[in-house]
Amino acid sequence: MNGTAITVLSDNRAAYGLEAEHGFALWIETAGQKILFDTGQGEAMPRNAETLGIDLGWADSIVLSHGHYDHTGNLPVALERAGRAELLLHADAIRTRYSIHASPKPIGMPLGAREAVRAAGDARCRWVTQPVELDAGVWLTGPVPRETSFENTGGPFYWDADGLEPDPILDDLSLCVRTNAGWAVCLGCCHAGVVNTLQHILRELGGTKILAVIGGMHLRHADSERLERTAAALEEYDIPYLYPCHCTGEAATAFLQERFPKAVQPVFAGLKISF
Numbered sequence: 001m002n003g004t005a006i007t008v009l010s011d012n013r014a015a016y017g018l019e020a021e022h023g024f025a026l027w028i029e030t031a032g033q034k035i036l037f038d039t040g041q042g043e044a045m046p047r048n049a050e051t052l053g054i055d056l057g058w059a060d061s062i063v064l065s066h067g068h069y070d071h072t073g074n075l076p077v078a079l080e081r082a083g084r085a086e087l088l089l090h091a092d093a094i095r096t097r098y099s100i101h102a103s104p105k106p107i108g109m110p111l112g113a114r115e116a117v118r119a120a121g122d123a124r125c126r127w128v129t130q131p132v133e134l135d136a137g138v139w140l141t142g143p144v145p146r147e148t149s150f151e152n153t154g155g156p157f158y159w160d161a162d163g164l165e166p167d168p169i170l171d172d173l174s175l176c177v178r179t180n181a182g183w184a185v186c187l188g189c190c191h192a193g194v195v196n197t198l199q200h201i202l203r204e205l206g207g208t209k210i211l212a213v214i215g216g217m218h219l220r221h222a223d224s225e226r227l228e229r230t231a232a233a234l235e236e237y238d239i240p241y242l243y244p245c246h247c248t249g250e251a252a253t254a255f256l257q258e259r260f261p262k263a264v265q266p267v268f269a270g271l272k273i274s275f
Helices: 044-051 075-081 113-126 192-203 224-237 250-259
Strands: 005-010 027-031 032-039 061-062 084-088 096-102 103-106 125-127 133-137 139-140 176-179 183-184 212-217 242-247 272-274
Touching: 005 044, 005 250, 032 133, 044 075, 061 075, 075 113, 084 113, 176 192, 183 192, 192 212, 224 250, 242 250
Parallel strands: 032 061, 061 084, 084 125, 183 212, 212 242
Antiparallel strands: 005 027, 005 272, 027 032, 096 103, 133 139, 139 176, 176 183
């Protein structure tokens, strides 16, 4: 195919006839690659793929943006159906991890998914420690440096249930595709911060233009300063298309919609974006 097509397979909202869930997954087709980016939480992702006529067995690569349950829940299904696909992830993705509000909540990769990673072994897994080019102009960011003063991981995340070891979520990766009009950037939850991520892409991978950003920005707990400074940075990038979804949060999405009424677009499972 010419160009790039991105289809949302799993999100908190869904088109009529498809299933919504608190999860995220994208199907990305470029000239040389078919990529499953994250695998959702429950059964919505594979069922939506089937309804949309997408065979997961076509995948050349399965990419995990990070190791939280709502992005890795269907990994065993994906690995089984896409038997020839390479799995790309950071080593921290398989660690046990928690979110602690009133009480600890396990939020790491489900046991079945961790077992599937171990069964896949090093022959099938690529452990991402730096930017990786999957195909001509198709890149994974690798771990993103945390440089801005106003961005954080977006929540009380820890390695342990007692809250003694903060989890910096260094496994947070994004995928970007170079188009003639700039980078199309796919985020998982962007725990590294969307501004940090875009800075990293332009510095490490080149170019001066971001065409589109789609995915979770984890701004649902962001204070007014972070929202304002994020919007100011996005304004400088002059991004034509913004697709905030999943963990961005309704209030933050509404804020971005007000600031960028022409750029912000609705997102739902079943949405197809072509560049």
